[in-house]
């Protein structure tokens with residue numbers, strides 16, 4: 001037997017994890033979110049839109065908060081196509097005033113949101129030595145500071161009114177493991193996870209529940225060029241997952257709607273990973289280390 005490890009372990013013929021039920025089905029009773037307003041940042045694209053759609057299917061009115069008019073329009077269109085009520089509000093989550101104005105508009109039009117989904121984030125792969133100070137600050141400002149500012153605004157309104165509420169922040173598994181090529185985003189997501197744990201304790205006594213939700217690989221058509229280009233380097237995305245498939249967007253939405261539902265009231269301060277165990281993968285053999293520069297096809301570092 002050769003002592004050289006094979007490059008790939010062929011999994012052809014193995015079933016992987018089963019496909020989920022189709023889009024449109026739900027484990028929660030119809031109308032679970034009837035009369036509820038759900039505020040979702042970045043809900044005009046990708047996973048935010050998918051999460052918002054599952055809340056809408058269960059009767060929620062949706063506030064879509066982000067910066068670009070075309071994203072707001074796309075989000076409203078997606079929710080209305082499901083027969084739901086939606087309001088698009090322009091909001092830059094880096095700015096406390098902008099967030100306050102967005103919540104004011106939401107309250108006026110749809111009633112006070114009792115669920116906040118912190119989905120908006122910024123990200124692009126770059127070796128740390130090539131990362132500009134501005135790139136670091138921008139990603140941390142949107143992903144960590146923006147998530148805190150939205151949560152703070154939402155929490156203060158509920159503390160003042162004495163009303164129960166639920167916050168769900170979308171994270172990433174490199175909050176635990178680190179993420180080569182994503183130093184800025186990984187550090188920011190680690191902060192989001194930690195903030196969730198802190199505030200779950202601080203605000204639990206007031207009836208405010210906080211959790212986080214970590215997607216695995218959920219490719220979608222709105223991915224930025226940087227992220228899509230990075231993904232394109234992996235030829236068969238299904239074969240690279242222990243589940244032998246990537247995530248279907250409704251699977252993330254189902255987890256989100258469960259975590260903010262009455263059936264998850266005693267779950268708080270938790271981060272749920274929905275990734276078919278990909279983040280726990282380790283190789284039995286030790287494949288050679290490939291630097292982030294090489295993975296990204298970058299030449300030697302030049303200061």
Ligand code: NAP
Nearest residue numbers: 042045046047066067068071092093119120121170217218
């Ligand atoms: P995406 O399509 O790039 O969406 C990001 C959203 O955030 C956009 O709708 C954008 O809208 C909004 N946004 C960005 N900066 C903002 C700001 N300053 N203020 C308000 N809104 C802002 O990303 P995605 O792939 O759907 O990811 C959604 C979440 O899942 C993120 O938290 C991401 O880290 C996480 N995640 C995704 C994957 C995946 O496989 N896709 C894996 C792990 C984690 P505007 O441009 O209109 O502002």
